[in-house]
Each structure stands twice: as structure tokens, then as C-alpha cells.
Amino acid sequence: MGQGCRGGVDSGTGARDDPVSDRFARRPVMSSCDSDFLDRLPKVELHVHIEGTLEPETIFALAARNGVALPWPDVATLRAAYEFRDLQSFLDLYYAGASVLLTADDFRDMAAAYLARAAADGVVRAEIFFDPQTHTARGVAMATVIEGLTRALDAARAGGMSCDLILCFLRHLSEEEAIATLRAALPFRDAFIGVGLDSSEVGHPPETFARVFAEARRHGLHLVAHAGEEGPPAYVWSALDVLAVERIDHGVRAIEDPALVARLARDRVPLTVCPFSNVRLRVCDTLADHPLKTMLEAGLAVTINSDDPAYFGGYVGANWRETCRALDLTREEAIAIARNGIEAAFVDEATRAELRARLDAAIAAG
Ligand code: ADE
Ligand code: ZN
Numbered sequence: 001m002g003q004g005c006r007g008g009v010d011s012g013t014g015a016r017d018d019p020v021s022d023r024f025a026r027r028p029v030m031s032s033c034d035s036d037f038l039d040r041l042p043k044v045e046l047h048v049h050i051e052g053t054l055e056p057e058t059i060f061a062l063a064a065r066n067g068v069a070l071p072w073p074d075v076a077t078l079r080a081a082y083e084f085r086d087l088q089s090f091l092d093l094y095y096a097g098a099s100v101l102l103t104a105d106d107f108r109d110m111a112a113a114y115l116a117r118a119a120a121d122g123v124v125r126a127e128i129f130f131d132p133q134t135h136t137a138r139g140v141a142m143a144t145v146i147e148g149l150t151r152a153l154d155a156a157r158a159g160g161m162s163c164d165l166i167l168c169f170l171r172h173l174s175e176e177e178a179i180a181t182l183r184a185a186l187p188f189r190d191a192f193i194g195v196g197l198d199s200s201e202v203g204h205p206p207e208t209f210a211r212v213f214a215e216a217r218r219h220g221l222h223l224v225a226h227a228g229e230e231g232p233p234a235y236v237w238s239a240l241d242v243l244a245v246e247r248i249d250h251g252v253r254a255i256e257d258p259a260l261v262a263r264l265a266r267d268r269v270p271l272t273v274c275p276f277s278n279v280r281l282r283v284c285d286t287l288a289d290h291p292l293k294t295m296l297e298a299g300l301a302v303t304i305n306s307d308d309p310a311y312f313g314g315y316v317g318a319n320w321r322e323t324c325r326a327l328d329l330t331r332e333e334a335i336a337i338a339r340n341g342i343e344a345a346f347v348d349e350a351t352r353a354e355l356r357a358r359l360d361a362a363i364a365a366g
Contacts (some may be wrong), residue, residue, distance in 0.1 A: 033331045035321045037366070041334065042124040042358045044341030045305055045316045047249050047272035049129045049168070049198065050107075050149065051098045052308025053114040062100035062109075071096065082311055087230050087281050088200055090311060098134050107148025115156040115163065117309075121317030125345050125355060126163040128153075129196055133170045133181055142181075146188045162351055166224065168196040169212060171204035178212040186219065193346050194222030196249065197239075201231040206239040213243040222346045224272075226250055229283060233257035240269065247271070247344055252278060255291045255298070265299035270344030274307035275323040276314055287326035296333060303341040335363060 054062075056078045063070050072078040078097075084090040101107060111128070118126050128149075135145050146165075153163050167185055169178035182195065195216040197209055206225050213223055227239040229250035236254050239245045240263070251271035254260045264271070273292055278284045284291070295302050304323060309315040314322070324334055342355045 033324050033329055033334050035325070037331065038320045038324055038334060039122065039317060040362050040365070041122060041320070041338050042355065042362055043122050043316055043320065043338065044125040044303065044345050044355065045118060045123050046127045046247065046270070046303055046341060046344060047129070047274055047305035047307055048114070048118075048126065048316070049094075049131065049308050050111055050114060051101070051131055051134060052094060052312075053117075053310050054097050054100075054110055055113075055310045056097075058110065058113065058310075059097045059100050062102075062106055066100060066102045066106070068100045068102070070100070082280075084281050084311075090281055090308070091199060094308065094311065095134055098131075099138065101135060102138075102140060102144075104144045104148035104151070107145055108151040111149045111152030112155065114309075115152060115161060117315050119156070119159070119161055121315055123316060124162060124358060125342075125347065125351075126156075126161065127166055127193070127346060128163060129166050129168045129198065131168050131170060131198065132185060133173060133177065136181070136184070142184045142188070146185070146191045150191050162347060162355075164194075164346065165192040166194040166196050166222070167192045168198040169209060170199040171197050171209065171226075172200040175209050175212055178209055179215065182212055182216055189219065192221070194224060196223075197225040197227075197243075198249070201226060201229055201235065205231070205235050206245075207242040210242050213245075217244065222246055224249055228253035229278075230281075233260045236260055236264075246346075250274060250278075250283075251300075252283060252291055252295070254300075255295055261295075261298050261300065264301075268301045268343075270301045270303060270340060271295065272305050272344075273302050274305045274312075274319070276309075276312040276319050277307035280312040287323055290323065290327065292323060293327040293329060293333070296336065301340045301344060302337060303344055304337055335359075 056075045060075050132142055132145050136142055156163050206227055223245045224247045225239040225243055225245045226249040228236040233254055233256055236248055236251055247270040249272045254264055275287055275290050279287055292302055304319050306316040306319050338359055
């Protein structure tokens with residue numbers, strides 16, 4: 001087990017029962033990498049679920065707009081329920097929250113709110129997951145989901161943000177359902193750049209989805225998959241070797257397998273790490289225990305991302321600030337992580353050159 005992550009020695013301080021904000025607050029003040037510098041860094045966000053950006057206030061506002069009954073009496077009760085034991089306890093709430101999304105305007109408003117917050121955090125490139133099966137299962141048309149999200153992305157692009165969508169298959173459902181989802185989305189092929197695999201990881205290994213990933217690949221789509229979040233290193237191996245993914249989402253448990261670390265380092269496979277998520281879902285005890293620095297030192301192409309920011313205590317800027325502080329990362333390490341994001345992005349080479357130039361300018365400005 002890696003660095004106090006899952007199975008690490010419990011300090012006996014009761015940290016697992018503390019609110020996550022307390023656990024973050026006790027970290028030492030950052031030495032060589034100040035938060036103003038981090039705030040000014042142009043950032044690439046490669047792992048954010050758009051349904052995970054629904055703030056509790058928005059869930060209630062959309063429920064009222066659409067006449068959807070919620071199982072919580074008010075915002076405060078919902079927010080108080082954000083104490084997760086593991087991935088599944090979070091997913092149960094996350095799917096319940098997403099039930100308020102019905103119209104294209106709902107999807108547009110949700111994505112527009114995320115894109116505005118991301119821009120305020122210095123995000124210059126966002127690759128955004130969406131889970132169509134969560135919506136089509138409730139009778140919402142694929143066209144409604146994609147058209148609403150696309151309207152928000154088009155507006156953000158007009159404002160100078162580079163952004164795209166990645167369609168995720170829910171791994172707790174069957175591969176046949178994933179194939180049907182891909183085919184239902186193909187009439188909107190130009191609206192998304194890739195496919196991913198998310199939801200309940202343990203018991204749903206990547207190789208189960210070999211056929212649908214092969215089909216997506218034949219359509220020229222980029223391939224990513226969640227692996228090594230709660231699941232074992234074997235899931236990372238099969239995401240690479242069976243699904244042929246280009247990036248691993250999370251991947252923190254890869255650190256338990258030296259041969260896998262060597263493989264990921266050799267091939268510079270990007271890992272979209274989500275520090276707040278790992279603490280809130282009890283993958284790691286605290287941010288200070290997070291293996292991100294160890295992974296970086298092992299030569300892994302780690303990036304910093306928010307996953308489900310409305311549920312995990314902060315957007316990508318807060319993930320950067322608190323993680324760099326808790327792990328006492330140097331300015332050079334922060335820059336290396338920012339560069340990893342740029343190299344890992346699914347963009348054309350002209351855009352990548354532009355992103356590199358923006359990062360270089362921010363570094364030069366100090
Ligand atoms: N869907 C939304 N957030 C997720 C996560 N952290 N892991 C797997 N599936 C998810
Ligand atoms: Zn995720």
C-alpha cells in the first residue's frame with residue numbers, strides 16, 4: 001500500500017473522523033512554492049465529472065425548476081450528507097443529485113457554471129467527463145444531454161477557453177449497455193473527443209469493456225479509464241494492455257506495484273490524480289499522506305484535477321494550493337505537474353504550443 005494510502009498505518013489520531021477541512025488546515029505553510037504563484041499558473045484540468053460540479057444549491061434550484069422531488073429537506077441537510085465512507089457511498093449520492101437534470105438548459109447551466117469557476121482558477125484547457133447513462137436511464141435523450149453541454153462549451157470557447165467532452169461508460173452496467181450508449185452518441189460524434197470508464201470500480205475490471213473500447217477506437221476517439229482508484233494495480237495493467245487507454249484516471253494504487261510504476265514511467269502514461277477526491281473517499285487518510293509526490297519522484301506523469309469538486313471540498317485551484325502545501329512541493333515540482341497536464345491534453349500541436357507558451361510566460365513573470 002502506498003504512503004498511507006489505503007492500508008497505510010492508521011496514526012490513531014482519529015483523523016478519519018475529522019472534517020476534511022480540518023485535516024487540510026493542519027498542514028505546514030508552503031515553503032518554496034507560494035499559493036499566489038500557483039494561482040497564476042495556467043492549468044489544464046483533465047479529470048472532472050460534469051455531474052460532480054452540481055452544487056447543492058443548484059440541485060435544489062433545478063429540482064424546483066423541474067418539479068423533481070428530492071430525498072433531502074433542504075440544502076444544509078444535503079451538504080451534511082457529504083461524508084463518504086468510500087467510492088460507492090459517494091456514487092449513491094452523486095446519482096441521486098444528478099436526477100434533477102432534465103432539459104438541455106439544465107445541462108448547459110451546469111456546464112457553464114463549472115467553466116466559469118474553472119476559468120477563475122486559471123484553467124485554460126478542460127477535458128470534461130459526462131455520464132450519459134445516468135440520464136438516458138431516466139428518459140432524457142442523448143441529444144438533450146449533448147446539446148446542452150455543447151452550448152456551454154461553445155460559449156466558453158468563444159471566451160478563449162479550450163475545452164472538450166469525454167463520454168464515460170458506467171462500469172457497474174453491462175458492456176452491451178455501454179455499446180448501445182456509444183452507438184446512441186455516434187450521431188453526435190463531433191461533440192466529444194473520447195470515451196472513459198467510471199463508476200464503481202472494484203468488481204468491474206477494465207477488460208470487461210474491451211469490445212466497446214475497441215469500437216470507440218475505430219471511430220478515432222481518445223481512450224481513458226478510471227483505474228487504480230479503489231481497484232488494484234491489475235486494473236491499471238488491463239486498462240493499458242486490454243483497453244489500450246492513453247491516460248489513467250486516478251492510478252494512485254499503481255504505486256503498490258514496482259513493475260507497473262516502471263511501465264508507466266517508461267511510457268510517460270499520464271495519470272489524472274485527484275487529491276481532494278482521494279481524501280474524501282478514504283483512498284488516503286490525509287493530503288499529507290497522498291502519494292502524489294512519491295509518484296512524481298518515481299517519474300510518473302502526474303497531473304492535478306478536481307474529480308467531483310462540488311462534493312469533495314474544492315475546485316482545481318484549491319486542489320493545487322492545498323496539495324502543494326500539504327506535500328511541501330517545490331516550485332519546480334509544481335511546474336513539472338503543470339507541464340504534464342499540457343503534454344497529456346488531447347489537443348492539436350498548435351494548441352499545445354500555445355499552452356506551453358502561456359505556462360512559460362507565467363513562470364517568467366514569477
Ligand atoms: N464518477 C464520478 N466520480 C467518480 C470517481 N471518483 N470514481 C469513479 N467514478 C466516478
Ligand atoms: Zn473520476
